[in-house]
Amino acid sequence: MNTNNRSRRGVSDKLYKGFIYVILIALAILILIPVLWAFMASIKQDSEFYGSPWALPAGMHLQNFADAWLKAKMGSFMLNSVLVTVIALVLLLIVALPASYVLSRFKFRGNGFWNMMFMAGLFINVNYIIVPIFLMLNNGDKMLRGILGHPFLLNNLFVLAVVYAAMALPFTIYLMSGYFKSLPKEFEEAASVDGAGYFRTMVQVIMPMAKPSIVTVILFNFLSYWNEYIISMTLLTKPTLKTLPVGLMNLMAAQKSAVQYGQMYAGLVLVMLPTLIIYILVQKKLTQGMTMGGLKG
Amino acid sequence: MDMKKGRGRFIFFCLAPAVLLFAIFLLIPTIDVFRMSLYKWGGYTDNKTFVGLQNFNRLFHSDKFYQTFQNSVLLIVLVTIVTFALALLFASMLTREKLKGQNVLRVIFYIPNILSVVVISAIFSAIYDPNSGLLNSLLKLFRGLQAEPVLWLGDQKMVIFSLAGAMIWQAIGYYMVMYMASMANIPESLYESAGLEGAGRMAQFFQITIPLIWTNIRTTLTFFIISTINMSFLFVMTMTSGGPDGATEVFLSYMYKEAYTNSSYGYGMAIGVIVFLFSFALAGILNAVTRREHLEF
Numbered sequence: 001m002n003t004n005n006r007s008r009r010g011v012s013d014k015l016y017k018g019f020i021y022v023i024l025i026a027l028a029i030l031i032l033i034p035v036l037w038a039f040m041a042s043i044k045q046d047s048e049f050y051g052s053p054w055a056l057p058a059g060m061h062l063q064n065f066a067d068a069w070l071k072a073k074m075g076s077f078m079l080n081s082v083l084v085t086v087i088a089l090v091l092l093l094i095v096a097l098p099a100s101y102v103l104s105r106f107k108f109r110g111n112g113f114w115n116m117m118f119m120a121g122l123f124i125n126v127n128y129i130i131v132p133i134f135l136m137l138n139n140g141d142k143m144l145r146g147i148l149g150h151p152f153l154l155n156n157l158f159v160l161a162v163v164y165a166a167m168a169l170p171f172t173i174y175l176m177s178g179y180f181k182s183l184p185k186e187f188e189e190a191a192s193v194d195g196a197g198y199f200r201t202m203v204q205v206i207m208p209m210a211k212p213s214i215v216t217v218i219l220f221n222f223l224s225y226w227n228e229y230i231i232s233m234t235l236l237t238k239p240t241l242k243t244l245p246v247g248l249m250n251l252m253a254a255q256k257s258a259v260q261y262g263q264m265y266a267g268l269v270l271v272m273l274p275t276l277i278i279y280i281l282v283q284k285k286l287t288q289g290m291t292m293g294g295l296k297g
Numbered sequence: 298m299d300m301k302k303g304r305g306r307f308i309f310f311c312l313a314p315a316v317l318l319f320a321i322f323l324l325i326p327t328i329d330v331f332r333m334s335l336y337k338w339g340g341y342t343d344n345k346t347f348v349g350l351q352n353f354n355r356l357f358h359s360d361k362f363y364q365t366f367q368n369s370v371l372l373i374v375l376v377t378i379v380t381f382a383l384a385l386l387f388a389s390m391l392t393r394e395k396l397k398g399q400n401v402l403r404v405i406f407y408i409p410n411i412l413s414v415v416v417i418s419a420i421f422s423a424i425y426d427p428n429s430g431l432l433n434s435l436l437k438l439f440r441g442l443q444a445e446p447v448l449w450l451g452d453q454k455m456v457i458f459s460l461a462g463a464m465i466w467q468a469i470g471y472y473m474v475m476y477m478a479s480m481a482n483i484p485e486s487l488y489e490s491a492g493l494e495g496a497g498r499m500a501q502f503f504q505i506t507i508p509l510i511w512t513n514i515r516t517t518l519t520f521f522i523i524s525t526i527n528m529s530f531l532f533v534m535t536m537t538s539g540g541p542d543g544a545t546e547v548f549l550s551y552m553y554k555e556a557y558t559n560s561s562y563g564y565g566m567a568i569g570v571i572v573f574l575f576s577f578a579l580a581g582i583l584n585a586v587t588r589r590e591h592l593e594f
Contacts, residue, residue: 028405034420098311131556132329166322198307227413245415
C-alpha cells in the first residue's frame with residue numbers, strides 16, 4: 001500500500017517536472033526568438049523581406065551594416081552615444097560618491113533634510129519633467145544668445161550628459177549610502193590617527209573599498225544611458241548630434257517609406273549588441289545588484 | 298577649532314555639486330510642472346497669463362483626455378495582472394523545483410530588460426506587421442493562406458492589446474528575478490514539514506510562498522503602476538504615436554504632444570499634475586488594500 005502510493009507519487013512528480021520544463025522552455029523560446037530573428041534579419045537582403053519572414057537568410061549580406069554605419073550615420077551616432085554615456089558616468093561618480101559618503105557617515109546640520117530630499121527624488125520621474133527642463137534650457141539659450149552671441153545649452157552632448165547624471169543621482173546616492181553605512185568606523189579612525197585629512201581619507205581609504213557599489217552603479221546607469229531616448233530626442237534636435245536610439249527611431253521611420261529593412265535591422269543590432277555583450281559578461285553582478293538596490297528606473 | 302572648520306568645508310564641497318544638480322534638474326522642474334499648470338503659455342513667447350485652474354477645467358471637459366485615461370488604466374490593469382501572475386508563477390517554478398539549466402533560463406528571461414525600448418518596438422513592429430510579420434505568417438498555418446491579415450497595430454480595438462503584449466514581454470523577466478530573490482530566502486524546512494503534513498504544491502504556493510513574500514509583492518505593485526505609466530509612454534512614442542485615431546494615446550504621450558506639437562505648455566503640465574496625483578492615489582489605495590500582518594520566517 002505504502003510503496004504503491006509512493007511510486008504513484010513518483011510518476012506524477014516526474015510528469016509535473018516535465019510539464020514545468022515545457023512551460024519554462026516555451027517562455028524562453030518566446031523571449032529568444034524575436035531577438036535572434038532580428039539578428040537574422042540584419043543579414044538579409046531587402047528583397048528577401050517579401051517572402052516568409054521565417055525563411056533563413058540566403059547569405060551573409062553584411063552590406064546592411066556598412067549602409068547603416070555610413071549611409072544612415074549610425075557610426076557617428078554611436079560615437080555620440082559613447083561620448084554621452086562615458087561623460088555622464090564619470091560626472092555621476094564624481095558628484096555622487098562624495099555626497100553619499102558625507103550623507104551616510106557624517107553628522108551635521110541638514111543631514112537629515114538632504115537625505116530625505118534625495119529619497120524623495122526617487123519618486124521624480126524624468127518623463128514628467130522633461131518639458132520644463134527643455135523650456136529651462138531653451139530660455140537659458142535665449143539669454144546666452146544675448147550675452148555670448150550663440151546658444152549653448154540645447155544641442156550640446158555635454159549638457160545632455162549633465163542631465164543624465166542629475167537624473168541618476170537619487171538612486172545612486174541611495175545605493176551608495178547604503179553601502180557606506182555598512183563599513184565599520186575604524187577605517188576613518190585609523191586614517192585620522194595616521195594624520196590623513198578628510199579628503200585624503202575619502203579618496204585613499206574609503207573609495208577603494210566602495211568598488212563593488214561603484215561597479216553596480218556603472219552597470220545600471222550604463223544600460224539606462226545607452227538605451228535612453230526621450231531626453232536625448234528632446235534636447236538634441238540637430239541631426240548630427242543624435243544618439244543611437246534616436247537614430248534608430250529615424251531609421252524605423254525611413255524604413256516605412258523607403259523599404260530599407262536590412263539597414264534598419266543592422267542599425268538595431270548595432271544598438272543592442274554592446275548591451276548584450278556586457279550583459280553576458282556581468283549578468284550575475286547585474287541581477288545581484290538589482291536585488292540589492294531593489295528599484296527600477 | 299581649525300579641524301572643525303575643515304570639517305564643515307569638507308562636507309560643503311562634497312555635498313554642494315550633488316545638491317546643485319539635484320536642485321536645477323530635478324527639484325525646480327518638478328515645481329515648474331505644478332506652477333506652469335496654472336498658466337496659459339505658448340512656451341516660446343514670454344506671454345504667460347495666469348489662468349488659475351482653467352487648464353484643469355478644460356481637461357475635465359475634454360473627450361480626448363477621457364479616452365487617454367481609459368487607455369492608460371486598461372494598460373495598467375492588464376499589464377500588471379498578467380505580468381504579476383506569470384512572473385510569480387514562473388519564479389516559484391524556478392526556485393521550488395530542482396531543474397537543470399536554471400541559471401541559463403534566468404539569464405534568458407532577463408534579456409528584454411536590458412534592451413532599449415526603441416529596439417523592442419522595432420522588433421515588435423516587425424512581429425505585428427500585417428503582411429510580412431512573424432505573427433500573421435504563423436497564423437496562416439491555422440487560418441489558411443487566404444485569410445485576411447490581422448492588423449495588430451492598425452485595428453483600433455486590437456492595438457492596445459498588441460501594445461500590452463510587447464510591454465508584458467519586456468517586463469516579465471525583471472519581476473521574475475525580483476520574486477526569485479525573495480523566494481530564495483524562504484527556508485526549505487518550511488516546505489519540507491508542509492510536505493510531510495500532506496500539503497500539495499498548490500497549497501504550499503498559496504500558504505507558504507505568497508504570505509512570506511507579501512512585503513515584496515506589495516512593493517512591486519507600486520512599481521507596476523509607476524513603471525506601466527512610464528513604459529506605456531515610451532512604447533507609444535516609438536510604436537504607434539498614439540494612433541490609430543487616438544486608440545493608444547496614454548497619459549504622458551498626451552502630455553508630451555500637447556506641450557510640443559500644440560505648444561500649449563500650461564495645458565500639458567496640467568495633464569502631468571493629474572497623472573502624478575492619480576498614480577499617487579492609486580499606489581496609496583493599493584497599499585491600504587494589501588496591508589496584512591507581517592509574517593516572519
